[in-house]
Amino acid sequence: MTIETRLQDFKHKLPVSVTLVAVSKTHPAEAVAEAYKAGHRVFGENRVQELVPKATQLPADIKWHLIGHLQSNKVKYIAPFIHLIHSVDSLSLLQEINKQAQKNKRIINCLLQVYIATEETKFGLSLEEVEELMRSEALNQLEHIRIIGLMGMASNTSDDNLIRKEFSSLKQLYDKINALQLPKISLKVLSMGMSGDYKIAIEEGSNMIRIGSSIFGNRDYPL
Numbered sequence: 001m002t003i004e005t006r007l008q009d010f011k012h013k014l015p016v017s018v019t020l021v022a023v024s025k026t027h028p029a030e031a032v033a034e035a036y037k038a039g040h041r042v043f044g045e046n047r048v049q050e051l052v053p054k055a056t057q058l059p060a061d062i063k064w065h066l067i068g069h070l071q072s073n074k075v076k077y078i079a080p081f082i083h084l085i086h087s088v089d090s091l092s093l094l095q096e097i098n099k100q101a102q103k104n105k106r107i108i109n110c111l112l113q114v115y116i117a118t119e120e121t122k123f124g125l126s127l128e129e130v131e132e133l134m135r136s137e138a139l140n141q142l143e144h145i146r147i148i149g150l151m152g153m154a155s156n157t158s159d160d161n162l163i164r165k166e167f168s169s170l171k172q173l174y175d176k177i178n179a180l181q182l183p184k185i186s187l188k189v190l191s192m193g194m195s196g197d198y199k200i201a202i203e204e205g206s207n208m209i210r211i212g213s214s215i216f217g218n219r220d221y222p223l
């Protein structure tokens with residue numbers, strides 16, 4: 001199957017309310033170009049070093065999403081063009097994104113990455129830290145960022161009940177934060193679900209899924 005047919009198959013299965021982020025990490029710019037030709041415009045990468053060269057080579061109307069861990073010193077490379085950063089996990093990172101967005105006369109949309117998996121290896125804020133950050137005075141001063149949602153990754157397990165429970169905890173937090181009606185905070189994106197667990201994620205309220213291998217094929221090496 002070609003990338004185009006896999007992409008179309010996938011899109012046909014999705015509710016219209018769910019945004020598909022095609023995760024092209026480790027695949028060459030040519031693979032992205034093929035999906036682009038099939039009409040897709042939303043792509044995700046997890047490393048700045050890989051994202052920037054691809055963005056430079058490919059059409060400017062692509063909406064690039066950064067989905068992997070972001071170091072403060074790399075923000076400047078993506079600030080001119082990034083559409084959405086899924087992986088914000090600290091106030092200091094938000095402050096740096098704000099600074100670089102200001103330099104570029106932009107407002108950068110961000111999601112807070114929340115730690116929902118029972119595994120030790122995942123990045124992100126705890127459920128409590130998210131609420132604390134959302135309520136913080138310092139956040140109010142950042143005029144060039146907008147927190148528009150939450151992102152989470154479930155445990156890498158075959159236990160569907162555990163995955164469901166983890167996604168459900170993130171949806172509950174999302175609803176709770178919206179119910180607080182904090183100034184300037186109105187969440188509309190809930191980014192959860194990958195190739196192996198997107199169906200459960202959508203059932204639990206996801207409206208943005210990040211799909212790599214089901215569209216581009218298996219990666220040669222895990223990331």
Ligand SMILES: *Cc1c(COP(=O)(O)O)cnc(C)c1O
Nearest residue numbers: 023046067194195210211212213
């Ligand atoms: C690689 C990656 C994905 C996509 O994973 P697949 O299993 O290939 O669909 C989604 N989210 C993040 C954060 C990733 O790093």
